[in-house]
Amino acid sequence: MKRVQNTRKPRWAWKDVGAPQASGGHSTLPLCFVPSCSGVMCTYGIVLDAGSSHTSMFIYKWPADKENDTGIVGQHSSCDVPGGGISSYADNPSGAGQSLVGCLDQALQDVPKERHASTPLYLGATAGMRLLNLTNPEASTSVLTAVTHTLTQYPFDFRGARILSGQEEGVFGWVTANYLLENFIKYGWVGRWFRPRKGTLGAMDLGGASTQITFETTSPAEDRASEVHLRLYGQHYRVYTHSFLCYGRDQVLQRLLASALQTHSFHPCWPRGFSTHVLLGDVYQSPCTMAQRPQTFNSSASVSLSGSSDPHLCQDLVSGLFSFSSCPFSRCSFNGVFQPPVAGNFIAFSAFFYTVDFLQTSMGLPVATLQQLEAAAVNVCNQTWAQLQARVPGQPAQLADYCAGAMFVQQLLSRGYGFDEGAFGGVIFQKKAADTAVGWALGYMLNLTNLIPADPPGLRKGTNFSSWVVLLLLFASALLAALVLLLRQVHSAKLPSTI
Numbered sequence: 001m002k003r004v005q006n007t008r009k010p011r012w013a014w015k016d017v018g019a020p021q022a023s024g025g026h027s028t029l030p031l032c033f034v035p036s037c038s039g040v041m042c043t044y045g046i047v048l049d050a051g052s053s054h055t056s057m058f059i060y061k062w063p064a065d066k067e068n069d070t071g072i073v074g075q076h077s078s079c080d081v082p083g084g085g086i087s088s089y090a091d092n093p094s095g096a097g098q099s100l101v102g103c104l105d106q107a108l109q110d111v112p113k114e115r116h117a118s119t120p121l122y123l124g125a126t127a128g129m130r131l132l133n134l135t136n137p138e139a140s141t142s143v144l145t146a147v148t149h150t151l152t153q154y155p156f157d158f159r160g161a162r163i164l165s166g167q168e169e170g171v172f173g174w175v176t177a178n179y180l181l182e183n184f185i186k187y188g189w190v191g192r193w194f195r196p197r198k199g200t201l202g203a204m205d206l207g208g209a210s211t212q213i214t215f216e217t218t219s220p221a222e223d224r225a226s227e228v229h230l231r232l233y234g235q236h237y238r239v240y241t242h243s244f245l246c247y248g249r250d251q252v253l254q255r256l257l258a259s260a261l262q263t264h265s266f267h268p269c270w271p272r273g274f275s276t277h278v279l280l281g282d283v284y285q286s287p288c289t290m291a292q293r294p295q296t297f298n299s300s301a302s303v304s305l306s307g308s309s310d311p312h313l314c315q316d317l318v319s320g321l322f323s324f325s326s327c328p329f330s331r332c333s334f335n336g337v338f339q340p341p342v343a344g345n346f347i348a349f350s351a352f353f354y355t356v357d358f359l360q361t362s363m364g365l366p367v368a369t370l371q372q373l374e375a376a377a378v379n380v381c382n383q384t385w386a387q388l389q390a391r392v393p394g395q396p397a398q399l400a401d402y403c404a405g406a407m408f409v410q411q412l413l414s415r416g417y418g419f420d421e422g423a424f425g426g427v428i429f430q431k432k433a434a435d436t437a438v439g440w441a442l443g444y445m446l447n448l449t450n451l452i453p454a455d456p457p458g459l460r461k462g463t464n465f466s467s468w469v470v471l472l473l474l475f476a477s478a479l480l481a482a483l484v485l486l487l488r489q490v491h492s493a494k495l496p497s498t499i
Helices: 094-100 099-110 127-135 137-151 166-180 250-265 280-284 287-292 309-317 352-364 370-382 385-392 398-415 440-448 464-496
Strands: 042-050 053-064 074-081 120-125 157-163 193-195 202-205 210-216 227-232 235-245 267-272 273-278 304-306 344-350 428-429 459-461
Touching: 042 074, 042 440, 053 099, 053 440, 074 099, 074 137, 094 137, 099 210, 120 127, 120 137, 120 210, 120 440, 127 157, 127 166, 127 235, 127 287, 137 157, 137 273, 166 202, 166 210, 166 227, 166 235, 166 344, 250 267, 250 280, 250 287, 250 304, 250 309, 250 398, 267 304, 267 309, 267 385, 267 398, 273 280, 280 287, 309 370, 309 398, 344 352, 352 370, 352 398, 352 428, 370 398, 385 398
Parallel strands: 042 120, 120 157, 193 459, 202 344, 344 428
Antiparallel strands: 042 053, 053 074, 202 210, 210 235, 227 235, 273 304
């Protein structure tokens, strides 16, 4: 992977060598310490996360006198751009740029005017634009040109709009999570930075068009294209990462819909009592459904499709998304992709979090184990449309798709990535850490603004807990001995002199 372009010399040593204890769904992550600042006392940065289904804007801030000092960047505010992702404007590129105006206007208010010119502004596009670039490179270029035109109209320090690779998306998400949780470096009570001994956390991201898994590994990867080397705060990290295009939630739903049209006259993952008209052109326009596309079909035709609330048939449909027939390496995840065994604790965010949160919060189902997660998915898939609507008032737009989403998450984690019950106990489903959204955007900005140096800024080695206990006991013993000696001396001084 090529190093991200930057106007300043990068300080991360990113080398491409080829192309807390937790329980699933229940634990919350510890918050890191983010020094406060306000107004012109802060430095700001803006990242637009142009995903496949929507775009989000994140504004970050950090004390102005800490330009390159370590773990101090926090989220100041955010904004969700209305409408679809910028890739949905392939036929109307100017609309992609115009869609960003509302959030950019908010940024003008959220960032002090005195800081506008010095505030870096980035746009990173992910799997939706990767798909568009594969099928229609000209449209992809036009969309990026249009959003660039809009972004340059604002008084911020615009640093570029580009499409991230799947590998970058995975690694930047991993950096964000571990940075926020102070797994790279921590500010100690003795007034010095030190390196914690707790290790790093794996990261799993489920977007609209792709999913990423990234975690630190001790052994060289058999597929060197999946290995990335990082040097952060003077420490070397070997990281495994892989991005599966067409395995994001929205594209999975489209692929399942295409399979249901091919093999059934109903959709087993939709609730019984739910039906809708499906436009065939919408189903087969994605590159992800190309393999399921009939040789001849009327793209303008629509068919009526109803749900059947059949968890077993739905599970079979989801299983068809994964292939385990061949593996050119000693071990694979699925589709012949190399993956070492999952190790350590993980944080699962984006649609992973929203899916599990729905099962827990809206449905009131436990998901602390893989067995419970599977049971929860089956429970949702057994619900009729009337039952679901009664359980979840307000009828969310994607209520009918939660069965398929839950079944996919369960199978991706257990069969796809190879989590067993023990490993799943170390997975935390979380949206934020330290009041900051977990995702690739913060890691991307930290990289491009050199806020994580490759060299350690006056590090102190972290002392483990048992060592602190010994030191405190020794200190307490010495203090007690000194107090006893002092009392004895005072007592001796009060005794009458003898001849």
